[in-house]
Amino acid sequence: MTRMPHRRHAAGFVVAACLLALAACSGQEYPNTTFTANSDLNVAVNALWDRFLFMATIVFIVVESLLIFTVVRFRAKPGAPMPKQIHGNHKLEIVWTLIPVLILIPLAVPTVKTIFKTQAEAPAGSLQVEVYGHQWWWEFRYPQYGVTTANELYLPTGKTVNFTLRTVDVLHSFWTPGLGGKRDLITNKTNHLWYTPNADLAEQVFNGFCTEYCGSSHANMRLRVYTVKPENFESWAAHQKDAADGSPALVAAQKTADSLAKKAPVKAAIVPAPAPVMNAGYVFPADKLKPHNIPRTPIPAKITFDDALLANGSAVAGHDLVTNIANIGKAPCLTCHVIKGEGAMLNLSDNNAKGPNLTHVGTRHTFAGGLFPSNPSNLARWIKNAQVMKPGATMNTFGIGEYSPMMKAKVTAGLSDKEIADIVAYLMTLK
Numbered sequence: 001m002t003r004m005p006h007r008r009h010a011a012g013f014v015v016a017a018c019l020l021a022l023a024a025c026s027g028q029e030y031p032n033t034t035f036t037a038n039s040d041l042n043v044a045v046n047a048l049w050d051r052f053l054f055m056a057t058i059v060f061i062v063v064e065s066l067l068i069f070t071v072v073r074f075r076a077k078p079g080a081p082m083p084k085q086i087h088g089n090h091k092l093e094i095v096w097t098l099i100p101v102l103i104l105i106p107l108a109v110p111t112v113k114t115i116f117k118t119q120a121e122a123p124a125g126s127l128q129v130e131v132y133g134h135q136w137w138w139e140f141r142y143p144q145y146g147v148t149t150a151n152e153l154y155l156p157t158g159k160t161v162n163f164t165l166r167t168v169d170v171l172h173s174f175w176t177p178g179l180g181g182k183r184d185l186i187t188n189k190t191n192h193l194w195y196t197p198n199a200d201l202a203e204q205v206f207n208g209f210c211t212e213y214c215g216s217s218h219a220n221m222r223l224r225v226y227t228v229k230p231e232n233f234e235s236w237a238a239h240q241k242d243a244a245d246g247s248p249a250l251v252a253a254q255k256t257a258d259s260l261a262k263k264a265p266v267k268a269a270i271v272p273a274p275a276p277v278m279n280a281g282y283v284f285p286a287d288k289l290k291p292h293n294i295p296r297t298p299i300p301a302k303i304t305f306d307d308a309l310l311a312n313g314s315a316v317a318g319h320d321l322v323t324n325i326a327n328i329g330k331a332p333c334l335t336c337h338v339i340k341g342e343g344a345m346l347n348l349s350d351n352n353a354k355g356p357n358l359t360h361v362g363t364r365h366t367f368a369g370g371l372f373p374s375n376p377s378n379l380a381r382w383i384k385n386a387q388v389m390k391p392g393a394t395m396n397t398f399g400i401g402e403y404s405p406m407m408k409a410k411v412t413a414g415l416s417d418k419e420i421a422d423i424v425a426y427l428m429t430l431k
């Protein structure tokens with residue numbers, strides 16, 4: 001009688017465990033699961049998983065049944081004789097060595113086949129993407145298109161993509177669970193990974209992660225993969241390879257061209273001057289981002305910024321701060337960041353730039369290694385004190401009077417909030 005409560009507890013535990021197990025089968029979304037058939041790589045790996053699970057279940061049932069049978073049948077009873085001993089029985093030992101071999105063959109053959117298939121060279125004609133790991137963000141280059149971007153990867157559906165994986169510093173690992181992976185980025189070595197996102201994945205977003213511990217912001221090294229229709233990919237890439245159309249430099253050049261056209265003889269005056277092209281090419285629509293794709297990193301309360309300034313930020317003044325060599329001491333952005341069409345005198349290229357390429361930063365939905373949603377308010381705080389926004393960030397602290405954890409000092413010569421608002425206004429034109 002005294003044992004009953006224990007039994008009830010045990011029964012309650014079993015019911016709770018079953019309910020928990022069943023909860024995993026509910027229709028809820030598991031956005032970061034690998035158990036999807038979104039790419040040829042995931043299909044191949046999941047087929048192996050299914051086979052292993054099936055075989056392992058049979059082995060488990062057989063072994064556990066024999067174990068339970070043995071325990072019950074041969075348990076010690078008072079006065080019972082010693083059961084028959086089989087130590088040193090060669091026949092039995094050969095049998096129970098051969099059985100695992102026979103079980104392992106149907107597992108080993110498909111495993112080796114899958115390894116050879118997925119480690120082979122990517123099919124000819126694949127889209128080439130060079131992935132560079134940085135502490136702590138991702139650089140993506142499309143050598144066939146002349147495009148360099150950061151943290152957000154556009155992939156056309158139904159086309160094989162061949163990733164060339166390198167790191168500029170320590171080890172990282174590239175993983176987008178919903179599409180396939182993961183593979184390490186190893187110092188002084190080039191790794192490869194390829195897969196084909198399914199043709200029916202248009203306008204989907206997949207979260208990606210760094211999965212090799214790489215320092216203080218390892219957990220803050222994230223990425224997004226946008227799978228888009230091939231024609232949208234072409235539109236995106238065609239625009240991303242050039243300087244941003246919205247940049248004040250280009251708009252100013254267009255204005256000069258327009259006014260020259262107006263001053264020209266009558267014949268030219270009746271031809272309407274071409275309007276500045278403000279088409280940003282295809283950009284992944286923000287309303288297609290699901291809640292799990294939008295970062296929710298808290299903004300540190302100690303970075304204060306008057307958001308009202310952002311409404312009146314001057315892109316022209318911001319452009320001057322960033323690109324005028326006279327301001328390089330105050331806003332040395334172009335010593336670390338490439339903005340195509342700007343800063344030619346600094347001779348900076350993607351190969352020696354320390355920070356993300358900002359040519360089309362205004363088209364990105366996230367920044368800082370996918371850590372924050374890209375909006376003026378967050379960008380302003382980032383410029384003001386990136387080191388407080390993200391542990392270990394190597395970007396300078398620029399806000400006057402801000403404490404820089406890296407320099408262990410307050411910033412005396414830096415940017416005022418007004419100047420930061422101007423720079424943000426300029427960055428937002430880079431579409």
Ligand code: CUA
Nearest residue numbers: 172210212214
């Ligand atoms: Cu990069 Cu962890």
